[in-house]
Amino acid sequence: MKLPREFYTRPDVLAVARDLLGQVLVVRARDGRRVSGTIVETEAYRGPEDRASHAYGGRRTARTETMYARGGTAYVYLVYGLHHQFNVVTNVADVPHAILVRAVAPREGIALMRRRRGPRPDRDLASGPGKLCRALGIDLRLDAADLLGDRVWLEPGERTPARAEIVTGPRVGIDYAGAWARRPWRFRMVARGLVARG
């Protein structure tokens, strides 16, 4: 079962970013097998007013065009010329809201992830936005893919985190955005009973 269109088209991108925690990101590998991970960290981007967003000021380029698609679309782009970033587009068409998936916990297809990522602790296989794309096999070919299609999609997780298990904080790597960078639009799921860190 996939998350329905209505999950993504909701108007509050912060609520969707929070609700993505605990859900499962699934990618169909070339041989048809499933590779998946549980989402544990997200960041909301609320263009056009959000100075940290690629769509700040209503900017529309070949790269950002995907952000203007309807909710439930994948937005994949390259940073620093070599790392892919996977985002979930939210809201209705022409409203460029998106959520960067910053980390997942490996779930299915772990052997394939290890092969793709090389020798390292399993804990580090997908513990960053560029790492998870490498581990799951996400690249520019998945840009603009429909999240209700059969190449990449989201499924409900077994358990959604309780409020006390969600830590919010400032977004990462966007110091140029001034005050917008300090907004607590980053959401992280922590293990129950652990003390939160920034």
Add this chain to the structure above:
DNA sequence: TATAAGATTTACT
């Protein structure tokens, strides 16, 4: 046309 910097990761000192 040229230059700078970015929603990052890795290797090396």
Add this chain to the structure above:
DNA sequence: GTAAATCTTATAT
């Protein structure tokens, strides 16, 4: 801790 890798976009010649 610092540097290198190297594509896209914005801004300045």
